[in-house]
Amino acid sequence: MSSAPATVNARVFPRGGLDILSRHEVSRLHDASSGGLHELLRRCALAVLTSGSASDDPRAALVRYPDFDIQVQQQDRGIKLELSNAPAEAFVDGKIILGVAELLFAVVRDVAYVSTEIQGSDAFDLTDSEGITSAVFEILRNARVLRSHVDPNMVVCWGGHSINREEYLYTKSVGYQLGLRAMDICTGCGPGAMKGPMKGATIAHAKQRRINNRYIGITEPGIIAAESPNPIVNELVIMPDIEKRLEAFVRVGHGIIVFPGGVGTAEEILYLLGILLHPENAGIPFPLVFTGPRSAAAYFEQIDRFLRLTLGESVAQHYRIIIEDPREVAIHMQRSFERVRHYRMEIKDAFFFNWSLRIQSEFQHPFMPTHENMLKLRLHRDQPAHLLAADLRRAFSGIVAGNVKEEGMRAIEQHGPFVIDGEPDIMRSLDALLRDFVAQNRMKMSGDYKPCYRLVA
Incomplete structure (x- = not known):
């Protein structure tokens, strides 16, 4: 019988730039009713305090620390956090680890700001494409992620949280090569392929005596508990939903590297390719590389076949596959960033936010993965490729929800697997x-996987 985990009661003072909140914001953060923010704050804060967790069950931390609580207290000189029954692993000799404290205040900052200034304000029309993009910009600006006077150097790295040791070491090698070339790293902030590039880059940055290195983690409330921030993240941003999270990646990043992953990685690939396939985005340089060790060659061959079958042969012009060559990946990114830089200067677009990229509303409005909505998806090739990519992205998003998001898991437990219907060739390719993914243990970090979906044609 396992013993209860060690806990700590502590008082934490601001780290990372947040020192004041309005009375209204503090009141909302205290509110434990269905319309309040306390439970959301509690779940996100616990994810930060259990950074490095080996579980991808979003309910695991709350089960392990059922008595954990966090209260935001207003005081004369600013705010403080009162932690009750907090995980002892976040403390050293009774003092909270400084990096953890910074991320904890980032949680408070984003939960409060999104609720009051974005969702609770008339300043943004969240039914309109431009309004959504403006909201994404303001959340990132409030988090101080957007920095002017910096040449393009931000590499977004996508990939699975559940990858094998060889693939993880490869992500570190790529991150090392990027770091040697003074590139910063942005990921989904979790473990696996989200941690490896950052870890590799830290060594390279240290060798180059580079300071003020940036390791940005972008997440959202539905997934942070399943993919808690890895310890290297030094700039955390919590977007309100997966669609705004994905838009933040492509607006902030100057290029994207995709490592082996599962359904979440496939969702990200389809999101970006759906945007790049839109006719209005033709000619915009946006480097995209699929890469992994030699053992992952077959994985990317299958991804490539799936994309060509569903979206057409021309989709392949938007990405390059590089196997077992971290140095070439970094050199390709470095050269591509020069093209990005010249293009942005030519059209007078910002380096810190990709305003010129046209993102359609199909990629911006939150998709609710209910059984009814999953069955309604139009997975047929009798429509423009970018629209098919949008619904394929939603299909993978639903599977992600059924795998690792609390609401999705609860829906599967109550009503059984999601049913996904579509064109026979697409369904066969999707099934394969x-x-x-299941055979290669890419769906979960531990335990047997029981599919949350059923495919029909």
Whole structure:
């Protein structure tokens, strides 16, 4: 019988730039009713305090620390956090680890700001594409992620949280090569392929005596508990939903590297390719590389086949596959960033936010992965490729929800697997891809995987 985990009661003072909140914000953060923010704050804060967790069950931390609580207290000189029954692993000799404290205040900052200034304000029309993009910009600006007078150097790295040791070491090698070339790293902030590039880059940055290095983690409330921030993240941003999280990646990043992953990685790939396939985005340089060790060659061959079958042969012009060559990946990114820089200067677009990229509303409005909505998806090739990519992205988003998001898992437990219907060729290709993900243990970090979906044609 396992013993209860060690806990700590502590008082934490501001780290990372947040020192004041309005009375209204503090009141909302205290509110434990269905319309309040306290439970959301509690879940996100616990994810930060259990950074490095080996579980991808979003309910695991709350089960392990059921008595954890966090209260935001207003005082004369600013704010402080009162932690009750907090995980002892976040403390050293009774003092909270400084990096953890910074991320904890980032949680408070984003939960409060999004609720009061974005969702609770008339300043943004969240039914309109431009309004959504403006909201994404303001959340990132409030988090102080957007920095002027810096040449393009931000590499977004996508990939699975559940990858094998060889793939993880490869992500570190790529991150090392990027770091040697003075590139910063942005990921989904979790473990696996989200941690490896950052870890590799830290060594390279240290060798180059580079300071003020940036390791940005972008997440959202539905997934942070399943993919808690890795310890290297030094700039955390919590976007309100997966769609705004994905838009933040492509607006902030100057290029994207995709490592082996599962359904979440497939969702990200389809999101970006759906945007790049839109006719209005033709000619905009946006480097995209699929890469992994030699053992992952077959994985990317299958991804490539799936994309060509569903979105057409021309989709391949938007990405490059590089196997077992971290140095070439970094050199390709470095050269591509020069093209990005010249293009942005030519059209007078910002380096810190990709305003010129046209993102359609199909990629911006939150998708609710209910059984009814999953069955309504139009997975047929009798429509423009970018619209098919949007619904394929939603299909993978639903599977992610059924795998690791609390609401999705609860829906599967109550009503059974999501049913996904579509064109027979697409369904066969999708089935083969998902079966490989399951066989390669890319769906979960531990335990047997029980599919949350059923494919029909």
